[in-house]
Amino acid sequence: MTPKKDLSGRRGRGRPQSFDRKEALCAAMRLFWDRGYEGTSFDDLISVMKISASSFYNAFGSKEALYHEVIETYMSVAGGWFLDVLGEDTDTRTVFQDLTTAAAVEFTRADRPAGCMISVAATQCSPNQNRLRDLLASQRTQAEGAMAVRLQQGLEVGDLPSGTDIEALAAFYGSLLRGMAVQARDGASQERLLKIARIGMNAWPKA
Amino acid sequence: MTPKKDLSGRRGRGRPQSFDRKEALCAAMRLFWDRGYEGTSFDDLISVMKISASSFYNAFGSKEALYHEVIETYMSVAGGWFLDVLGEDTDTRTVFQDLTTAAAVEFTRADRPAGCMISVAATQCSPNQNRLRDLLASQRTQAEGAMAVRLQQGLEVGDLPSGTDIEALAAFYGSLLRGMAVQARDGASQERLLKIARIGMNAWPKA
């Protein structure tokens, strides 16, 4: 019988929100991106979001609910390049070349935390956070699935040698991207990542 | 003027330790490996180590000191295969082929947590743990350095085309291994990792 509070920030009757929901969400994203879920404390969150504890729960429900929203935001904003590149209208090899070089660039942007928020998140965590870990793992798997789909198209069009193991190739590029994300977190430069990307393309199947 | 308590478990005068230090260390390793530093609570630790809080501090000093010991243990025990393979007396390509396939095997052993404890650790963490994060990052860098050394030897012996960018190649295989470690954590099978390893060897420089 809970009336299911509306958290989406719609305008209506009562007192209006005194902060910008999207801004707060982005601030939270940066912090989660940098420190991970467990490494980000509640107090630090409301501090960078510039809201009070009550406003926080009123607007976002809970730390975990906020994190879910942040992931969605990340996927559509900061991680949007991924699906964009996969959707490019060129041959399959060029798509993956662009994918790896774009990763090198995106993982080392000065205005954002290094690496990919999803790739490096919650590979180890306390048992309380197992649900979150599984969610992130499934996001990673989905990303790989999207690559596999594009590769499959390439196979059908003849961009790849028939008999190519699509799943394996997707897994390879998935591994490479995740590894690059970790390297970026460890401080690797863009040039370094670009070199890795270039070498990674040498593994592209020969005709 | 602190007398610097001896924590190494030597035998001497007083009451003897009622537990096996190495066993406790290995139990701690498994837990840290599985859950990471911040994800592992003190109470869980002393529980799997089967010792009391006092014994814990008496024998290991602190949670962080224990973690450092665990890392050393990991490097010499569970991660020993890495330097072993790098030290193999064969041509450079075979060494790296063995390295990637060994990683696929070691990352998916049924008797241990999946992936590499160092590769997947503390890429995101709270500011309190920045020192630990930097330590782990430097361990990862060192591992890559060891690969670079072996590649350089290969270059000098003629196993690699002259002009090969050694640092970049080491970075590539470093990325690949880290990515494989994350995949393993996400539940990838050994077969899958072996395929990734095989594809990764296609990136090996052509003469």
Added chain:
DNA sequence: GGATTTATGGAGCGATGACACCAAAAAAAG
């Protein structure tokens, strides 16, 4: 205007985190 609805500020809560203290226990040294 008053009633209603929603957001805010501030104080505080229970649980858990890592750790400290101390008296008792168990060994070697004399």
Added chain:
DNA sequence: CTTTTTTTGGTGTCATCGCTCCATAAATCC
């Protein structure tokens, strides 16, 4: 034996965690 040294069990501490409650403020609806 006594003394000395070290480990152990049990309890307590202090900070932080994520979260809740409540009175008040600010908007809309009638």
